[in-house]
Amino acid sequence: MRLAHGRPSLRQNVLRHVLVWLGLAWLLGSIVTVGVGQWFTQRAFDRALLDDAHLIASKVEVRDRQVALQLTPGELHAVLFDQHETMLFSVRGADGALLAGDRALPPPAASLSDTGHRFRQAEIDGRSFRLVVLAVNRPVPFTVTVAQSTSERAALLRELLAFSLAPQVLLLGVLAWRLRRSITADIAPLSQLRAAVEERQAGDFTPVPVRADSAEVHALAQSINMLMERLEESARAQREFTGNVAHELRTPLAGIRAQAEYGLRHRDPEVWREQLQGIAASETRASQALDKLLALALAYEAGTALQLAPVRLDHAVQEAVLRFLPRADRQGVDLGAEGVDAPSTVQADLTLVEGILDNLLENALRHGTTGADGRPVVTVAVQREGERTVLSVQDNGPGIPPERRSEMLKRGVRGVGQPSSGTAGGVGLALVTFYAQLLKAPVSFGSGPDGRGWRCAIVFGG
Template sequence: MPLAPHSHRPPALRQRIGRRVLLSLLLIWGLGSAVVLGVGNHFVAQAFDRALLDDAHALAALVHGGGHNDRSGQGAGTLRIDLTPREVDLLRFDQSETVWFAVYGPDGSFIAGDHGLAAGTVAPGSTHAFSQLAREGLELRRVTLLTQGTPSFTVVMAQTTAERTHLLRRLLVYSGLAQLWLLVVLGSWLLRGIERDLRPLTALQDAVDQRDAADLQPLPQALTQQAGSSDVQRLGVALDGLLARVQHSLHAQREFAGNVAHELRTPLAGIRAQASHALAQDDPAVWRSELQGITEAEQRASRTVDQLLALARAAEGGIALALQTMELNTLVRDVLLRLLPRADSLGVDLGAEGLDQTVQVRADAALIEGILNNLLDNALRYGHGSPPRITVALQVRGGHTVLSVADNGPGVDAALAQRLLQRWAQGDQGVRLGQGAGLGLSIVARYAQLMGGGLELAPAQDGPGLVASVWLPTAGE
C-alpha cells in the first residue's frame, strides 16, 4: 500500500499561527479602513456643508428689500441683490467645483440666480436643510436657507461634490497606507516572536527525534529550563515523566523475564531429568513415582509464575490504582472461610480475632485478598507448631487498621525478618523444604505500599512464632 503523499500532512504549528496572525491583521486593516472612511466622510461632509452654508448666509446678506429691479437686471418685486455681473462670476467661481445659486421670494417667485435650481424641503422649526441633487448629469450638494424678514426669502446654493470625493479618497489612501505600514511592521514583529517562542519546542522535538529507542534518560535540563514559555517547560516535564514511566515499565518487564528464566530453570531441569529417568525404566511403580515428582515440580513452577505475575502487576498498578471504601472485617472473613478446608486437611487451628466489629478502610479488594492469601499460605507451609495454630487479628490503632497473621512456628530473628521482605529471600526452613521462591512477602509489601500502608515482621510475643502485620489507612481518618 503506497504511503500518503507529504502534501496531505497538516501544516506546521508556526505556519498555522502565522496564518491566523496575518489574517487577523488583514481583517483589522480592513475594518480600520472602513472606520476611517466612515469617520472621514462624516467630518469632510460637515466641513464642506458648513462652507456651503456660510456662502448661503453671505449671499442672503446681499439681498435687500424695495425697488423693482436689481443692479444686475435680474429679479423683480420688493427684493433685490446688490451684485454686479462681475461679483456674480466671483460668487460662482471655485477652483475645483461648479457653483449654482438662486433666490426665491416669499411666494416662491424667482428673484435671481439660476433658473431651475429648485429649493429643498426645510423641516418645521429649522432655518436650513442639506440635500442631494442631480443637475446636468452631475451630483450636487444643495443647501436651502430660509431667511426671516420683511419680506422673507429663500436662498438656495448648490455645488458639485468632486472635491469632497477627491479629499475623501486621499484620506482613505494615506490612512490606509499608514495602517498597512504599521501592520507590516507589527506582523513582522509578531512572526519573529512566534518563531522565537517556538524555537524551544523545535529543539525539544529534535532532541526526541534523535534519540535511540533504548535511551530513556531524562531530557537535558537546558531544553526545558531555558524555554521562554511555561507550556514548553510543562511539556518537557511531562515527557520526562513519560520516559520515567516507560523506563520503569521496561525495567519491570526485564526483571520479570529474568526472574521467570531464573526460577523456571531448576524445575524444568528437574522435570526433564525425571522424565528421562522414567523413560529409561520399565517398572510402572517408577513411572508413577517420577510422574508424581513431575506433577509437584510443575505445581511449584506454576506457583512461581503466578507470584511473578502478581508482583509485576503490583509494580505496574502503582501508576493508577482506584481505592474504595470497604469493610475489611467482611472481606477477611470470606477469605478465611475459603482457606478453612485446607487448614483442616493440614491439621492447623485457623482462628480469627476482631472480626465482630465493622472496620472500614480505603483499599482494593483484589490486593487485600492477595495479601491474605500470601500471608496465610506462608503460615500454613512454614508455621508448624505443636499443635500448629494460626490466628488472624484485626485491630484499629490510631488512624490505621492493622491486619496481622500470627503462627506458632519457629519464627525468625529481626535481621532475617528484614531480609525476607526482599525478593528471592528465603529462610532456612524455606530452603530446606524446597517450597516457594521468596516472593510472597515482597508481593505483600508491594500491595500494602500501593494502598498507602506497609508490612512489618516481628516475633510472636507469647511464645515462638512469627507475626506478619499489615497496616492500612482507616477510612475517614
C-alpha cells in the same frame, strides 16, 4: 515550515489567526476613519456653502413686494470665488420663478419652512454638485440656492485616506514581522521538546530537559516527564513480572522434568502412574502460580488499587501449613501454626496472602533448616495486637546478619549456608515485600525472640 502530511506549523496557524483578526480590526478601523473623515469634511464644506447662501440672501431687497438682488457682478464674483471648485447660485420666488442666477440649478423640490435650509446632491451637466437651498420669508418668501462642485472634497478625502491608511498598513507590516519573531521564539521550546523526544532511545526514561518561558509549554514538558516516569515504572514492573514468573515456575517445572526423567528410567507402570500424578500436580501448581502472577501483573499495570475484601487469615495459614507439611516431614522440619484457633479476619486479597505465605514458607524450608541445636522448627503465627493483626513466619536456623538483610531482598542473592543450592533465596523475600506493599501492610525482617533464626512479620490494619 510545513510538517508531515502537508499540515501547517503551529507558528503558521497562530500567525494566521492573529493576522486575520488584526486585518479585520484594521479594515474596520479604516472604514470608521473614512466615515468620520468624510463626515467632518462634508460638514466643513457645507458650513461654508451655507454661509455663502446667507450672504447672498442678505443682499436681496424687497420693494413693492418685488424681490431684487442688490449685488454687482464684481461683488457676486467675490462672494462665490473658489480657486478650485465651480460655484453656481440662483434666487427664486415663492412660485419657483428664477429671479437671479443660473438656470441650470434645479428649483427646490418642495417649499421649506421659515428660514430653513436643506443640503442635497445633484448632477448638473454631468458633474456632481453639492447644493444648499435656503428659504427666506421677509415679508415676501423666496429661496436662495448655492451649488459647489465636489472634486475638491473627493481629492481631500483621498488625501485623508492616503495619509491615514498608509501608515497603518506600514504599522501592520511591522507588527506582523514582530509577531512572527515573537511567536517563533515562544514556540521554540516545543521544537526542542519534539527533538528531545525523537532522539530518545528506547529504554531511556530520564526527564526531558526543556527551557520554557510559558506556563503551557512548561506544563507540557512536565506531563511528558511524568509520562516517562510512568513508562519507567511500567518497564520496571514488566521486569519484575518476568523475574517473578521465572521464580514461581522454576520449582514446579524442575519437578516435572525430574519426575519425567525418573519415570523414563523405569518400566514399571505403577512408577509411571505415580510420576504422572506428580507431573499433573506440579503442572497444577505451576498453572495456579502463573494465574496469580498474571492477575497481579494486570492489576499493577492498570495502576488501579486492589479490591480488598475480608480474608480469614487463620484459614489461609492452616491451608498453607497443610500444603507444606509433607515437604517439612520429608526434611525433618517441625512445621506448625500458632494463633489459628480463633477466627482472625483482615482486609486483604486472598491471592496475595497465599503468595506471601508460600514464599515465606518456601524460604524458611530452604534456608532456615540448618540450625545446629536440635530439630529445625518453622512456626507460622497469627497474633492480635490491638487493632492490628500480625502475621509472622519464624525459623530457628542460623539467621542472617543485620548488615545482609537488605541485601537478601535483592533477586539472585543466596542465603547463609546456600552457596551452591542453585536457587535464588532473595527472590521470595522480594516478592513478599512487593505483595505486602500492594496490600499496604508494613513488613519487617529480623531475628526471633531469642535472637536466633529468621523472622518475617506483616502487619495488617491499624
